[in-house]
Amino acid sequence: MQEFDVIYDKEITKKYDKHKLQRLSKRKDKKRDISAGRPFKLDVRDRFLMLLIYYRLYISYTLSGFLFDLDQSNVCSDIQKIESLIRKCFPIPQKVYNITKRLRTPDEVEKYFPAGFLAFVDTTEQQIPWPIDKNRRKIFYSGKKKRHTVKTQLMVNNQGIVIHKTHYKKGRRHDYDIYKENHPITPKNIVNVVDLGYLGIEKDFPAQLSSIPYRKKRNVKQLSKNQKEYNKIHSQKRIVIEYTI
Numbered sequence: 001m002q003e004f005d006v007i008y009d010k011e012i013t014k015k016y017d018k019h020k021l022q023r024l025s026k027r028k029d030k031k032r033d034i035s036a037g038r039p040f041k042l043d044v045r046d047r048f049l050m051l052l053i054y055y056r057l058y059i060s061y062t063l064s065g066f067l068f069d070l071d072q073s074n075v076c077s078d079i080q081k082i083e084s085l086i087r088k089c090f091p092i093p094q095k096v097y098n099i100t101k102r103l104r105t106p107d108e109v110e111k112y113f114p115a116g117f118l119a120f121v122d123t124t125e126q127q128i129p130w131p132i133d134k135n136r137r138k139i140f141y142s143g144k145k146k147r148h149t150v151k152t153q154l155m156v157n158n159q160g161i162v163i164h165k166t167h168y169k170k171g172r173r174h175d176y177d178i179y180k181e182n183h184p185i186t187p188k189n190i191v192n193v194v195d196l197g198y199l200g201i202e203k204d205f206p207a208q209l210s211s212i213p214y215r216k217k218r219n220v221k222q223l224s225k226n227q228k229e230y231n232k233i234h235s236q237k238r239i240v241i242e243y244t245i
Helices: 002-025 044-057 061-068 072-089 106-112 134-139 175-182 225-244
Strands: 118-127 147-156 162-165 191-193
Touching (some): 118 175
Parallel strands (some): 118 191
Antiparallel strands (some): 147 162
């Protein structure tokens, strides 16, 4: 908290007024005064804290809105309007490309990312407030986490850059079910690296290169030495998506 207070008092508060003036002066067609308009519900300190929590924990806007009593659209807007100021004061994650574009075809993927890279797929879960509605409690309950959650599927490359992300899904849904309905389009020479939660991917998507660890069968006491070595290397490569999520 002491470090937070120092950055806020010595950096953010001194630069905020100038940042606000520059941000509002960019609109040439602005008819109202710069000071006019609807005020922020949160003060600068709380918006600074909200941005830090968002970047550190990578939580959804829905959860951020619950924590700070805001609508998720306001969370997005508040973060965007103060983000450039915070970046001038200390380092926060930077987007690789200034213009975000939804990649829809293999050609577009190859244009933005080198051919032959590994694509790591996994699903992350964020806890949500306990639903009041009985049906919502059922469909959002995650048997894995033993709590009510929403799931988001991510695909990253070997540098940890997110190249595909789904909208949130109900916590009760299995990771592979989400993948089957929301699998990203990738070039044929790209290997999709997944964990054992995606059993069946090689059968359901034969035209796609996939890498999945070996699973011990019921009638076999243990995996072979080569299979164990493969699983070890597989796990070491997949650590990149664990760090990302």
